[in-house]
Amino acid sequence: MDNPTFKSKQDQEKLVQELLELENLLRKQGGNHNPGETRGRIALVRLLDDLDQEDLEELKLKSRVDPAWLTLALDQEKFPALMEMQKNIENLTRARDRDALTGLYNRGFFQRILDREVERAFRFKLPLTLAMMDIDDFKKINDTCGHPCGDRVLQDLGGIIQQEIRAADYAARIGGEEFALILPGTGRYKSEPLFWRIMDSIRSRQVECPHSRHKVSYTVSIGAATYRGKTEITAERLISEVDRQLYKVKEHGKDSISAEIFQDAVNEEALVQKAEKNFLLG
Amino acid sequence: MKHQNRTLSLSIVSGKGGVGKTNLSLNLAYALFQTAQNTLLVDCDLGLANLDVMLGISPEKNLNDILDKEARAEDIVYSLEDNGLGLIPAASGVTDILDLDEDQQMQIIQRMENLLYKYNFLLLDVGAGISRTVRAFCQMTHKQVVIITPEPTSLTDGYALIKVLHTRQKIDDFHILVNMVDSEKEARLGFERIRAACAKFLQLEVGYLGQVQNDPAVLDSVRKQTPFFKLSPRSRASRDIMNVAEKLTQLRSDAMESIASVPPLRMGEPVT
Numbered sequence: 001m002d003n004p005t006f007k008s009k010q011d012q013e014k015l016v017q018e019l020l021e022l023e024n025l026l027r028k029q030g031g032n033h034n035p036g037e038t039r040g041r042i043a044l045v046r047l048l049d050d051l052d053q054e055d056l057e058e059l060k061l062k063s064r065v066d067p068a069w070l071t072l073a074l075d076q077e078k079f080p081a082l083m084e085m086q087k088n089i090e091n092l093t094r095a096r097d098r099d100a101l102t103g104l105y106n107r108g109f110f111q112r113i114l115d116r117e118v119e120r121a122f123r124f125k126l127p128l129t130l131a132m133m134d135i136d137d138f139k140k141i142n143d144t145c146g147h148p149c150g151d152r153v154l155q156d157l158g159g160i161i162q163q164e165i166r167a168a169d170y171a172a173r174i175g176g177e178e179f180a181l182i183l184p185g186t187g188r189y190k191s192e193p194l195f196w197r198i199m200d201s202i203r204s205r206q207v208e209c210p211h212s213r214h215k216v217s218y219t220v221s222i223g224a225a226t227y228r229g230k231t232e233i234t235a236e237r238l239i240s241e242v243d244r245q246l247y248k249v250k251e252h253g254k255d256s257i258s259a260e261i262f263q264d265a266v267n268e269e270a271l272v273q274k275a276e277k278n279f280l281l282g
Numbered sequence: 283m284k285h286q287n288r289t290l291s292l293s294i295v296s297g298k299g300g301v302g303k304t305n306l307s308l309n310l311a312y313a314l315f316q317t318a319q320n321t322l323l324v325d326c327d328l329g330l331a332n333l334d335v336m337l338g339i340s341p342e343k344n345l346n347d348i349l350d351k352e353a354r355a356e357d358i359v360y361s362l363e364d365n366g367l368g369l370i371p372a373a374s375g376v377t378d379i380l381d382l383d384e385d386q387q388m389q390i391i392q393r394m395e396n397l398l399y400k401y402n403f404l405l406l407d408v409g410a411g412i413s414r415t416v417r418a419f420c421q422m423t424h425k426q427v428v429i430i431t432p433e434p435t436s437l438t439d440g441y442a443l444i445k446v447l448h449t450r451q452k453i454d455d456f457h458i459l460v461n462m463v464d465s466e467k468e469a470r471l472g473f474e475r476i477r478a479a480c481a482k483f484l485q486l487e488v489g490y491l492g493q494v495q496n497d498p499a500v501l502d503s504v505r506k507q508t509p510f511f512k513l514s515p516r517s518r519a520s521r522d523i524m525n526v527a528e529k530l531t532q533l534r535s536d537a538m539e540s541i542a543s544v545p546p547l548r549m550g551e552p553v554t
Contacts, residue, residue, distance in 0.1 A: 272483070275483075276438075276441065276445075276479055276483050277438055279475075279478070279482065279483070280434075280437050280476070281437065281475075282475070
């Protein structure tokens with residue numbers, strides 16, 4: 001597939017011209033801006049100059065700045081070609097990163113972001129909470145009311161999550177009836193109220209089945225773990241801890257929350273200390 | 283030519299309090315002096331500074347006075363015995379020294395350098411535990427003497443101290459002195475436990491410095507505020523401490539080459 005951001009040679013030239021103009025403009029504004037930010041913008045503009053899908057991927061991974069921010073800096077009349085490209089990029093990234101049914105992020109995006117956020121949490125010693133939630137007995141809903149009804153439930157939950165999370169959080173649908181929340185900079189005590197809000201909203205919901213007009217209610221189970229950035233871990237390690245918490249809830253009757261502080265290093269150190277003590281006092 | 287260092291510096295530490303650390307430090311200083319080793323003992327136990335109490339003295343100046351730029355290093359040394367046994371008493375302000383920036387610390391250490399070079403041994407009586415202050419002092423000296431007793435809590439705390447100093451401060455020259463034992467055999471057993479744990483869990487070899495056996499002379503000397511080594515030189519404890527002093531003298535001769543280029547007090551990485 002051709003790069004959708006450039007329709008023709010002429011378009012491309014126009015775009016490059018606008019990019020240069022924008023770069024100049026940003027340079028002039030340099031004095032009024034955080035210089036680092038301006039440099040970042042110029043670099044970004046240069047990058048966008050010959051962006052293809054892989055570049056875009058890399059760019060999104062490297063910086064927290066979504067290319068979409070460009071809309072903020074651009075004047076529609078002055079930079080029509082850039083705006084066009086902007087829109088194309090947005091559509092492109094949306095198709096790539098989002099789950100079509102719920103509008104939340106998809107599994108691929110979730111994994112990329114989680115890797116990055118775990119690294120960030122370790123580097124800046126910030127807490128990071130990961131939650132996974134599962135619709136209880138979702139199969140039963142599908143079996144008794146049909147898949148369209150199941151989809152409604154998924155969409156309903158997607159809507160609730162979207163509404164409850166904060167701007168810096170990420171919500172993704174990572175499997176059939178499985179959702180995940182990445183809450184950067186959020187410890188256990190700040191994340192739990194969010195989970196309860198989501199639970200409460202769900203309990204008050206009645207989803208209308210598209211065929212039978214039958215009202216369906218549903219519940220979810222949430223497992224969560226907070227990583228405190230103390231020792232280096234992988235995203236997989238955090239996911240498996242959250243899985244364990246989720247499993248605990250499922251074992252104990254569902255429709256509830258289990259949140260823990262990720263104790264990796266602490267536990268290992270405690271085990272070592274116990275072994276040392278036993279050895280010393282033998 | 284740059285001065286060749288001949289002063290061996292030792293931090294005397296213990297994982298827990300109440301193992302007789304300060305008393306042994308003091309007597310060890312006397313024993314070293316007895317074997318013709320010029321020795322300077324510095325009370326670095328900021329929380330419970332009691333070397334002066336143990337000696338029944340009340341010196342006018344202390345370590346804190348070195349912060350005053352006019353004071354000479356010699357002025358803060360309290361002479362315990364003429365010609366080579368000195369004491370620098372503790373001060374609550376000593377933490378200030380640790381909080382100075384590297385340049386300022388360097389200046390103070392430089393001002394003390396000429397004083398320190400007069401001594402064969404520099405003993406720092408560092409507080410019990412694993413506080414930042416303890417770790418900072420240990421980082422400055424050539425070797426560490428860890429005092430333990432055969433009690434389980436002393437073994438675990440002693441080991442914990444070695445572990446922290448080794449893993450965090452990268453210190454690896456530890457010598458174990460076992461206090462309050464009924465026999466050398468009992469001391470060796472206690473040492474063996476720590477030695478084996480260090481070898482197994484830290485891949486670290488620690489040395490055996492000796493033992494000091496239970497002795498009524500020790501208690502008697504504390505009451506009389508006189509070091510037992512001076513009060514009852516023929517007691518079991520005094521003979522034991524003499525053996526330790528001789529062992530240390532030997533350690534110093536063996537280390538002569540390696541300490542030649544390392545000053546008695548070193549600046550290290552800031553301790554956090």
